[in-house]
Amino acid sequence: MRYCLALVIVLFSLPLSAAQLQLELGGTLRPVDSSELLKHPQAREISIPQDVSYKRPMRYRAVPVAALLEGVKADDHLQAVALDGFAAEMPAGPLLQAGPARAWLAIEDPAKPWPALAQGKPSAGPFYLVWTDPQASGIRPEQWPFQIATIRRLAPVEQRFPALLPDPRLAANDPVRQGFALFQQNCLACHRLNGAGDAQFGPDLNVPHNPTEYFRPEYLRMYIRDPQSLRHWPQARMPGFGKDVLSEQDLDALLAYLKHMAGRRP
Structure with missing residues (x-):
């Protein structure tokens, strides 16, 4: 003792x-x-x-x-x-x-x-x-x-990870380009895409499949806004992105980028 x-x-x-x-x-x-x-x-x-x-x-x-x-x-x-x-x-x-x-x-x-x-x-x-x-x-x-x-x-993301880039032929004001900027700000910290990125936190968002391919559009929007509203998972770590973070227009552009990249796998 x-x-x-x-x-x-x-x-x-x-x-x-x-x-x-x-x-x-x-x-x-x-x-x-x-x-x-x-x-x-x-x-x-x-x-x-x-x-x-x-x-x-x-x-x-x-x-x-x-x-x-x-x-x-x-x-x-x-x-x-x-x-x-x-x-x-x-x-x-x-x-x-x-x-x-x-x-x-x-x-x-x-x-x-x-x-x-x-x-x-x-x-x-x-x-x-x-x-x-x-x-x-x-x-x-x-x-x-x-x-x-x-x-x-x-170096900037564009230089380090060319696999993330949308089609260079897109117009400068195409929503997909805005979506790429939003992807860097809101998604790249946790996710890779086409194997590109430094994050080790969440799944790749294009390989083997893109969420725009296996989610119905309305459910994908719901999932991004509030993951727990779509499926309850106590260990889930993805935060919700409210309209104060992603406006409806921003969310449209982000989804446009993801859908575009489904056609640009390695």
């Missing part, structure tokens, strides 16, 4: 381990850990009135993302990779701006862990990209990646 008590005391006296974030912004890899970031000169307490992941007000110790992006320019392209394979593609411009919407890297203090995202799930930590005044710049939910492990600078 005395031995067990002594062991418990020793375990609780051990320092909690800091998490590490990998920054790949040039030719070198620069790791930073949470203990370092919590003491960063620009770190401060911020309030998020309506957190995208927690669906309620939250407070975080956070550092402006721009403070970590040394050498990155507004026209660069970045990718935030999460522990579960979610890979958010993001233009650097909004991340570098000081306002109106401002990007922050929230850091989970191991001594003060954040709550779980849901029952049986982990927290949004150790690193979570959050925004103050997101509505001022039209920031989308996919621009709030959590459980971030790596932030890296890459």
Whole structure:
């Protein structure tokens, strides 16, 4: 009994381990850990009135993302990779701006862990990209990646994954082109298409079959708007895309892109 008590005391006296974030912004890899970031000169307490992941007000110790992006320019392209394979593609411009919407890297203090995202799930930590005044710049939910492990600078999606490109003969104002842009913003973080993409989270949306081929149009729209309204699945991870994120016109364009790509398999 005395031995067990002594062991418990020793375990609780051990320092909690800091998490590490990998920054790949040039030719070198620069790791930073949470203990370092919590003491960063620009770190401060911020309030998020309506957190995208927690669906309620939250407070975080956070550092402006721009403070970590040394050498990155507004026209660069970045990718935030999460522990579960979610890979958010993001233009650097909004991340570098000081306002109106401002990007922050929230850091989970191991001594003060954040709550779980849901029952049986982990927290949004150790690193979570959050925004103050997101509505001022039209920031989308996919621009709030959590459980971030790596932030890296890459070539744009069009250059890295030509298999995603629609037919180059399409007119510049064709809805399919708009749908391709929306696919990058809303779908590519979780899904691949034609085997192209960095995400390891959801299924490929064109191989072996495209959802426009096996869903009736009205049910596919229902599924995108609210996956649980079509089929109940407790382990489902796909979020719904309400009209505040995808307007009806946007959804039409996204579906036009998916249907178009059903005819452009490798």
